[in-house]
Amino acid sequence: MRYGTGPEVLRDVSFTLEPGTFHFLTGASGAGKSSLLRLMYLAHRPSRGLITMFGHDVASLKRAELPPLRRRIGVVFQNFRLLDHLSALDNVALPLRVAGAKEGQVREHVAELLSWVGLGDHLHDKPATLSGGQQQRVAIARAVITRPSLLLADEPTGNVDDRIGMRLLHLFEELNKLGTTIVIATHNEMLIERFGYARMVLDKGMLQHLPRSAAATRIA
Amino acid sequence: MFRTHYDLPLQRDVTGRFLPWIIALMVYLAILALAGSMVLSDMAQRWDKGLAGTLTIQVPPLPDGTPTLDARIQSALGVLHATPGISKAEPLKPEQMASLLEPWLGSGALSTDLPVPALIDVTMSGGRIDVRGLAQRLRAAVPGVEVDDHAAWLKDVLAIARAVEMVALGVVALVGSAAIATVIFVSRAGLAIHGPVVELLHVMGAPDRYIARQFQSHVLGLAVRGGLAGTLLAAATMFALTRAGGEFSAGLMPDMSLTPVQLLALAGVPLTAAVLAAVTSRLTVMRALARLP
Numbered sequence: 001m002r003y004g005t006g007p008e009v010l011r012d013v014s015f016t017l018e019p020g021t022f023h024f025l026t027g028a029s030g031a032g033k034s035s036l037l038r039l040m041y042l043a044h045r046p047s048r049g050l051i052t053m054f055g056h057d058v059a060s061l062k063r064a065e066l067p068p069l070r071r072r073i074g075v076v077f078q079n080f081r082l083l084d085h086l087s088a089l090d091n092v093a094l095p096l097r098v099a100g101a102k103e104g105q106v107r108e109h110v111a112e113l114l115s116w117v118g119l120g121d122h123l124h125d126k127p128a129t130l131s132g133g134q135q136q137r138v139a140i141a142r143a144v145i146t147r148p149s150l151l152l153a154d155e156p157t158g159n160v161d162d163r164i165g166m167r168l169l170h171l172f173e174e175l176n177k178l179g180t181t182i183v184i185a186t187h188n189e190m191l192i193e194r195f196g197y198a199r200m201v202l203d204k205g206m207l208q209h210l211p212r213s214a215a216a217t218r219i220a
Numbered sequence: 221m222f223r224t225h226y227d228l229p230l231q232r233d234v235t236g237r238f239l240p241w242i243i244a245l246m247v248y249l250a251i252l253a254l255a256g257s258m259v260l261s262d263m264a265q266r267w268d269k270g271l272a273g274t275l276t277i278q279v280p281p282l283p284d285g286t287p288t289l290d291a292r293i294q295s296a297l298g299v300l301h302a303t304p305g306i307s308k309a310e311p312l313k314p315e316q317m318a319s320l321l322e323p324w325l326g327s328g329a330l331s332t333d334l335p336v337p338a339l340i341d342v343t344m345s346g347g348r349i350d351v352r353g354l355a356q357r358l359r360a361a362v363p364g365v366e367v368d369d370h371a372a373w374l375k376d377v378l379a380i381a382r383a384v385e386m387v388a389l390g391v392v393a394l395v396g397s398a399a400i401a402t403v404i405f406v407s408r409a410g411l412a413i414h415g416p417v418v419e420l421l422h423v424m425g426a427p428d429r430y431i432a433r434q435f436q437s438h439v440l441g442l443a444v445r446g447g448l449a450g451t452l453l454a455a456a457t458m459f460a461l462t463r464a465g466g467e468f469s470a471g472l473m474p475d476m477s478l479t480p481v482q483l484l485a486l487a488g489v490p491l492t493a494a495v496l497a498a499v500t501s502r503l504t505v506m507r508a509l510a511r512l513p
Binding site for chain 2: 041042043044045063064066067068069070071072073075081083085086094095097098099
């Protein structure tokens with residue numbers, strides 16, 4: 001993959017994510033993690049190669065057939081990308097509204113999830129009035145509200161303390177148990193070691209697979 | 221169609237703030253141009269209907285008064301009644317003459333010694349007759365008589381009326397084009413300002429129509445507000461013009477009253493403007509979104 005006429009940022013990357021698996025994506029800054037995630041959440045098309053998503057060859061799909069696939073993917077962006085003019089509740093409700101859910105169900109589910117991530121008292125607060133950690137939890141809640149088939153998270157624990165970080169990882173695990181495939185891009189070696197899931201390492205645009213750590217320390 | 225909740229903060233856009241004013245101005249101009257066109261069209265039709273197949277004969281009195289005006293009128297009527305194709309030839313009564321001259325000369329003009337010519341209203345039974353031949357026969361029988369063939373100048377007047385009507389419709393078309401261009405500008409500006417939000421919605425799986433609907437609803441709301449303002453302003457202007465026209469002496473100003481159907485058509489202008497604005501916005505946004513992967 002390349003941006004415009006620039007150099008290739010990803011090359012010879014080939015991998016398969018089995019449904020319901022959990023992966024960490026690591027690599028030095030500039031290794032191509034964000035670019036790989038962008039390809040995976042269908043914000044970019046590869047300059048060459050093949051992406052098969054949920055059994056569909058993305059390149060052969062018509063443009064109008066892509067939105068339903070995108071709705072099966074939840075994304076936690078590195079810089080959250082919350083909408084400043086919307087409340088926490090409306091930010092989290094966005095994917096449900098995009099999917100055409102009824103307003104009554106939207107409010108009920110969103111309020112419940114925000115309470116679960118500890119933001120029950122901040123439903124109507126705007127992102128600007130929330131701390132970095134609170135914004136991150138809103139971003140995560142927004143990504144998981146539709147129970148996506150694939151969850152992609154770019155440094156989801158970057159702005160929260162270890163306790164909240166662990167809690168968020170447990171949320172991802174719960175989602176994974178319900179069948180969601182999880183890919184978390186992170187530099188947090190402590191989390192990778194503790195949870196021990198399979199690791200994909202990007203180095204200079206190339207991908208290396210490391211299997212699930214047998215000696216991982218599982219936190220209950 | 222109206223959403224109570226927008227994912228895109230379009231209401232905050234500065235570019236959208238002037239759209240209602242522009243739409244108001246355009247609806248105002250379009251209504252006045254259309255109303256003017258309707259009045260002209262009605263007037264042209266009335267002239268066409270009222271004057272086609274008619275002639276007016278002017279019989280001026282002679283300076284020495286011999287033969288008398290009445291005798292000259294009778295001579296002219298004799299020629300007219302003997303001409304095939306003329307169904308009616310009647311001299312205007314003094315009270316009809318008085319009402320014709322009143323706007324210019326005031327009441328009582330006929331009681332003075334003004335040498336006012338007599339008029340004979342002639343109706344043809346169908347088709348055209350040889351007006352030139354008739355004029356020659358009339359002049360031979362009644363020297364100094366004038367034959368006013370309305371068809372000749374009616375053709376020119378109708379051509380002018382139609383031209384003015386076309387100009388009015390051209391104004392409506394120009395105003396419509398300017399409104400479309402403004403909506404395209406506002407929609408494109410909105411897309412540029414809210415690019416990151418649009419991209420986020422796109423990545424979340426929002427179909428193009430979901431995003432376009434928000435622009436469309438926003439523009440529709442602005443256009444409805446502007447359209448209402450423009451319509452009220454145009455209604456006030458037309459009312460004032462009608463009142464002003466009524467205060468002039470009868471006959472000098474054209475009849476500016478409109479039929480209920482015409483008023484309904486004018487009421488459709490803001491509606492058309494709103495729908496046009498909404499559709500334009502939707503198409504502009506859909507076209508821009510088609511460039512996203």
